[in-house]
Amino acid sequence: MDTSKPAIFVNGGLLPMHVQKRVRIVIQVLGSDRGAVIGKSTDDHQLTVKGTPPSVPLTNFVEVIGIADSEKSIQAEIWTNFGDTFDTYSYNQLCQLANGEYQLLFL
Amino acid sequence: MYRSSEFDGSAAAFMGGGFMPSQTTQLPDSSSSLLSSRNREARCLLALTVKQICELPSNDESNFVIDGVEVTNVTIVGRVCQKEDKASEYTFLVDDGTGQIECTRWVQERIDTDEAEGILVGKYVRVHGHLRGLQGRRFINVFSISLLLIRLRWIEQCWSDDIEFFAAAHIPCVSCGVYF
Numbered sequence: 422m423d424t425s426k427p428a429i430f431v432n433g434g435l436l437p438m439h440v441q442k443r444v445r446i447v448i449q450v451l452g453s454d455r456g457a458v459i460g461k462s463t464d465d466h467q468l469t470v471k472g473t474p475p476s477v478p479l480t481n482f483v484e485v486i487g488i489a490d491s492e493k494s495i496q497a498e499i500w501t502n503f504g505d506t507f508d509t510y511s512y513n514q515l516c517q518l519a520n521g522e523y524q525l526l527f528l
Numbered sequence: 529m530y531r532s533s534e535f536d537g538s539a540a541a542f543m544g545g546g547f548m549p550s551q552t553t554q555l556p557d558s559s560s561s562l563l564s565s566r567n568r569e570a571r572c573l574l575a576l577t578v579k580q581i582c583e584l585p586s587n588d589e590s591n592f593v594i595d596g597v598e599v600t601n602v603t604i605v606g607r608v609c610q611k612e613d614k615a616s617e618y619t620f621l622v623d624d625g626t627g628q629i630e631c632t633r634w635v636q637e638r639i640d641t642d643e644a645e646g647i648l649v650g651k652y653v654r655v656h657g658h659l660r661g662l663q664g665r666r667f668i669n670v671f672s673i674s675l676l677l678i679r680l681r682w683i684e685q686c687w688s689d690d691i692e693f694f695a696a697a698h699i700p701c702v703s704c705g706v707y708f
Binding site: 445501 | 623625628652666
């Protein structure tokens, strides 16, 4: 049992609140640039994800868990394919709830 | 709202939404009777985060309570970080983003072993089980552990290991938080 390393649910708009913290985010992969993956968050912010993606091809939506090293970039530790479609509205709602009035359930 | 007078071990017992405690637990003088009661009518399944589980108050490590409601069976959603295979049990370390908790699945029949064998490190799972405590630690004795597979109703798509409606899996935790 260990709660010392939480990964905070964030979207693009909430990422600036958690710089230098461990976060988890779902992005839509747009492409790559100089070894980093460029993606769009579920609230339409463009973000950069650094690190080594898995050997399997990335699907359209990917969850990334890692350290937010700036307001618009993440150093990824874990990549998980989430398929080609994803309910971005519900995910945004979850991020708002997890960082808002129900934060105590998550952080 | 899920209520069961007797758990029959079927995974179907955990299907459906609304993991909300029975309204019978809301009696004005319910707190002491609930704490001491082993009446199966009062048991319910609660969707909690690992953080909530770790912060549950307990006097004797066998009775967990959240706002006067006894917590016995819980369900969590998370990613399998570790998997340990012993002769008659599998132990999974599940991380839901708020923390990590050990989930132990005892296996006796082939169907149990097949279920556990299919759970791999890195996969997202839903766990249903009985909450236990020992020497300050909390862990889950698993009734059911399954890959998180949810069909997206509004598109033509088949079941796939890679399609996960992850957000919806966490909403019940928030619902329980609203209730309490």
